[in-house]
Amino acid sequence: MNPVANYKNCKVTLKYKQPYPNNAFFRKRRLAGKAHRGIDFAPKDELKGQPFFIIAPVTGEVIFAGRHTQFGNMVVIKSVEHGREYLHMLCHLRSISRQTVMYGKRIRKGIILGLMGRTGTATGVHLHYQVEIRLDRQRQTHPWAEGYWKHINPSSYLT
């Protein structure tokens, strides 16, 4: 499910990409060689300033709901699909719906998580949506999630 409620009023501003080519365009933006580990959604130009609700793209357990240095207000849902574990990271939210989004709580696909925003290292209002899959390795990749996680292309979750 698309993580933005009225997604038809949004546009994808940055696709999943890894890594960026080392050319002038990306060097100027300090992105050369770097990956974009998620998909960015932003309001269409004529709808800037309107509220956009961020919704759960899957059913799962909330394993993080709070402040992240880079990703600002972030909600992370852990889901299990065909025996594999996934993280769905919804980032840069203006606010988190604290009545429904609580650590350790199970939430259903489609439920409102909060509002699109520009918290953390964001230059404008947008949603950064990142999906990661758990791999069977010892090292831990996030302090807030047990296990080793590798980002994948989230586009298969979009409607």
Ligand SMILES: [Zn+2]
């Ligand atoms: Zn992004």
